[in-house]
Structures are given as structure tokens and as C-alpha cells.
Amino acid sequence: MAARRRARRKAIQALYQLQVNPTSVVELEAQFMQEPDILKADLEHFRKLLHGIVASRQELDALLAPLVSRPLEEVDPIEHAVLWVGAFELRDCLDMPYRVVMNEAIELGKMFGAEGSHGFVNGVLDRLVPSLRAAEFKQPD
Template sequence: MTVSPAARRKARHYAMQALYQWSMTSAAINVIEAEFHTDNDMSKVDIAYFREILHGVPQRLTELDEAYKVYLKEREQSELDPITQALLRMSTYELVARIDVPYKVVINEAVSLAKKFGATDSHKFINGVLDKVAAKYRAVEVKASR
């Protein structure tokens, strides 16, 4: 079954919000997931993708944080606002674990969500960090597109 780009986009949208909620409340992932299913119309969402990101990021948190932390320039990870952190974690997860998703799609989706939810100009910072993560984890794909 092919999933529409719109359903995947909605999955990322909700996954970012759920990861934000998880980082702010430390509530159990299963509880947050249940709340999202109760509080949102999930009929046009790629539920499997939403669930994979929501569960995959916390399971691989240390690995993901380490993967992008080296590209934060002078910033400390603790200085990142929760939206930026959620987007970097989610997108790094996609770049590392979902090689079936083109890296440009991952970065474009993160930038789009940052423009909608993030601080002013956070999308530029996120784009810069994810470009470097993609260059490391998707070197062949990045090189082929240039």
C-alpha cells in the first residue's frame, strides 16, 4: 500500500508535537500516543509512520542526539528550544533509520515544520544541521544529487 505524501506529512506534524509533549512532560510514550488518537482526527494520517517516529526517537535518543550534536556549532544541546530539539531528533531518526525516505524530503519537511512551529529563523539553523547529518549518514545519496 502506497502512503500519500500528505498522510506522511501529517504523521510528521503529529510526531513532532508528540515528541515535544514527551520532552516537556516526561509522560509515557504510550499515554501520549493514546491522547493523540483521542484528541485528533487521525483518519488522514500515516499512523504506522507516526507510531514509528514516536517510539523510535526515545528508543534511540542517545544515538540520535550524538548524531546531530557535533553540528550545533557553539550551541549546547541544553540551549535548544523544545521544538528545535524535537525536529532535530525526529529528522535525524529519519535520516539514520529510514533510508527509503529521500534525505531532501526529510530536510524539507523539518524546515516546513520549523517555519510553522519554531522560533524565528530556527528553520535556517535546522536546515544547516540536517544538511550536515545527511552528508554523514546519507553520503552516497547526497553526493549523487549534486
């Protein structure tokens, strides 16, 4: 598995944990840095995701809320974490093509979410792409 995908997986696990058992991002990062397989992940990307998302959760939720058919508080915490990672990468990781971000989020939704979770993630992020990646979205294939 690629190092960036591992970083996303670890970030989603950390963000899930943060939602169900709130703690400081510093403590959370320290805990995840103790895991034996963390060295296989892209640590720079893991830290960027974790710290960036924690710092901008309200902004990310403001982007996501109009695209979700229910209050974000009712979204499963793992789905919420996947949406945060996807929205953050679409907004802040412009070196990654939006299709890569979408595919990764869908795969992580399949991996961690309930049945059909990947479809929900795909639907929400697909509606977010035009506003965050307008120029890239409009380019012909």
C-alpha cells in the first residue's frame, strides 16, 4: 500500500478517535506515532492532514453541511472523518488531482465505513469538487 494512502488511513483513524474520545491533537499525534506501522505512512502528509483538519474542522463542516442531507452531527464519525480528509485534500492539497482525492476517499469509505458508505462519500465530495477545483473540474479529459 502506498505511503500516502497509509497516511490517510491513519488520519481517518485519528479523526474518528478524536470524535468519539476528544483529546488534544498533540496527544493524538503522539499516540499514533507509537504505532509500529506508522513508519510505512507518509508522515509529513499524516501530520498535514491531522493538524490541518483539526484546525479547520468548522470551515470544512461549513463546506460539507449544505451537501449532506442530514445534520453533520448525525453523520457516522468514520464517514465524517473520510469527508474531512477528502474536503481538506480538495481544498488544501492542490498538487493532487481531484480524481485521485475522490478515488482515495471512496476507497477509504469502502474500507472503514458501513455498507454503502462509499456512495455517500462519493456523492458529497462530487458536489464539492466544482466549488473547490473549478478550473481543474472544467478541463476536458
